[in-house]
Amino acid sequence: MKNECQSAAPSGAIYGMGFIGAAIYYIGTATGFWVGVLGFLKAIIWPIFFVLEGLKHFGI
Secondary structure, X not given: OOOOOOOOHHHHXXXXXXXXXXXXXXXXXXXXXXXXXXXXXXHHOHHHHHHHHHHHHOOO
């Protein structure tokens, strides 16, 4: 039997860099503690907004 294993490292690295950048942006522009916490949560789910806007752009 041949055992095949594929890695998702490139996409994980892109997500990680995007997460760090989004967290720095959202926390850096926060005006209070809870706004910073909300910014951190937004940084976690940023790909959802990215994909949604891409689908809207392409009319899908």
